[in-house]
Amino acid sequence: MFEITLTLDKTNKEALYVQLYKYFKTEIQNGQIKAGMKLPSKRKLAVHLGIGLNTVDSAYQQLMAEGYVESQLRKGFFVADLEPISPLNEPLHVSGGVMGPKHERNMIDFNHGRVDMDSFPHAVWKKCLNNTLYLQERKIFMSGDPQGEWGLRAEISSYLFQSRGVRCGADQIIIGAGTQYFIHLLRLLLGNEGIFGLEDPGFHRVREVLRLEGANIAFIPLDEGGISVDSLKKSAANVAYVTPSHQFPSGMIMPITRRVELLNWAVEKAGYIIEDDYDGEFRHAGKPIPSLQGLDTNGKVIYLGTFSKSLIPSIRVGYMVLPKELARDYQQKLIGYKQTVSKIIQETLCLFMINGHWERHLNKMRTIYRKKNKVLLNAIEENFHDHVAVIGEKSGLHVLLKVKNGISESELIQKAASVGVRVHPTSVYHSKNVKGPTILIGYGGLTEREIEEGIRLLKKVWL
Template sequence: EEHETAADMIDFHHGHVDLASFPVSLWKKTIAKTFDESGHGLFQSGPPAGDLPLRKMIAVYLRESRGVVCSPEQIIIGAGTPVLLQLLCHLFPKGTTVGFENPGFHRSKTVLKTGGFNVVPIAVDESGISVQDLEQYQPQLAYTTPSHQFPLGMIMPIGRRLQLLDWAASTGAYIIEDDYDGEFRYAGQPIPSLQGLDRNHRVIYLGTFSKSLIPSLRISYMVLPSPLVKEGLNMASLFKQTVSRHVQHAMALFMKNGDYQRHLNRMRTLCRKKRKTLLDAIKHEFGAHAVVRGENAGLHIILEVKSAPSEEWLTQKALEKGVKVYPASVSYVTPPETHAVLLGFGGLSEKSIADGIKKLKTAWFNGGQSRE
């Protein structure tokens, strides 16, 4: 048969979320309520750093769920992490060096580069970003994803976190902690955020509602350490505010009512089931032929297929069977010879996940050539 139609495509994209489980009618009601409660007040521009009710709710939520210690005044709301990173670029002189995880999240890396930072790749080992390399290159900033390294998926252990914080304190550097899917963790004790462990005001914390709600809301937030707050607020007033006040107020209400926490609990249960479906299917279909990495947190895994000629072959063969998987190599500065692909499972139903893995087996092992 020819390529499947786009509609039948099973897409393991790491950025997708389960739209079927978004509480649409509840969200509609919440938006309507913000109009009733706030009236015309909402029609004026709000505070550049974001409306206070939302910043208050985020501060409480972060303290309870991620161990982040901050006041609402330290929080800046923005329409997605790239916007906040762009704002951050203006707080440092052009040419400031940032040590960036290699492999790491390429969009963030590109934003920092175009923002005028000098981006230096820092190796990642099984505990996360290498503090030894940071000591060698001495950047003024380090960008890291400790809750679930992107893309390799390891969780940074407490020892490495303390080491990293010591490095920042002793050199006066800042750490950008991108907690892009920190809500989702499946094994072991939750480890407090770097921000929560830090006693020296060296951590810039980034979070988002894109994974836990829906990506199109465009609400992310940045918690600035006290030395950067004043300058950060100045910069925010230049951008005015990138998130609609209506959406901000609705989100604040959604959190205040406990609707967000309920939704998050549902999503966690759902994602835990999906993860189990995925891991069981991989074990069943591939046995010893494939290795899974980064499965203890987040909404994606890395699947390594030992016998595969190349990553490109894996993605191409999968596509021919109507499955989209993603190359791991785009996250590297110089791609290694990998035989690994990225599988996001947040946006697929359990049935699609199981079907997708079956199709991958056909694509990769049944001669790969067989026409159905």
């Protein structure tokens, strides 16, 4: 028998039997009450704690139901012999909202997918969320419009025209959870006739969706202006996926002459252009360049956008603007697809935009990221001088470093990790092996101090 050191709180809202059950469960899990030990009889324990017999019985029954104790006829209740839960190879911790091995806790991670979470207006967002739940009442919990909530689509339509020159109505906008989902929908809309010309290097997640769905793919090389239209013309492609405002990952901005060439190609080919404007809001020199879609007068551009870079990645809200002809096809063929973004999140974001919080937040983030960009470039110049070449520094939340030390990409990454810095490869974005190592440096989620310290540490192991 063992000593019961439990004091039940009768003023607690939690039922007494739950308190008792939790006590035994914790003691068993911690090894304080070991396998094979006999629990006190229900009557003795009830007297000892000054509680009813039914209360003890309920606690024991719950322990039995979960397998912590076993009942032996005419003998009583005994602690079961539980197999211990095997620990993970490396304990996990939470750092910046991301789970990772313990040794990664202090890593300075130049991840291009992270944003400045400290600057997110948590209180304002929470207020909008609470107002949404209050104003919408019961209907907020029902399924929404498969195409996305009309109010949010109307707000996005207005924002896109003012900031990116995109011309569309709310009926042309589809809300969805990310680029890969939209590529899947487009694959269904365009059918087997769609042969996709992808930038090379380019966004690997788009490539993987198309590959897994058995789409025909043509890899199109880049030049200083972005995707090579000459190479595109020589291919069989009739759908071109491009990132003209900030080519991913190489970072160049497509000039107006190339944009016109691309639009003319789409007309001649009777095809489409998918314009992925994943971080077009952030241009560090001058104003954001108008979208390719805004130049299109023939309904040939499909425009993709996201709130992942400009707001927070976790809300998983993206949008696709279809040309009117494709929007009609979507209504006929794919309207049966359920919406992938929570209606609560959509309505909260809509309220966030209506009340002007979105525009204020975006202006604030432009200033913050412009400053971080400057800090990064200054740190690279001070530490590396002409030992690296910086690519794509005028826009977005990442740059590329072409390192001139004769070390391979994998070795550069390993050396960085040895001093607590994580940098990322660019080889994954190429369809073929490439010569010369180029490293991707994302800086949106780091503080200015972390940026400077990370570059200083890279100098120690790269030079």
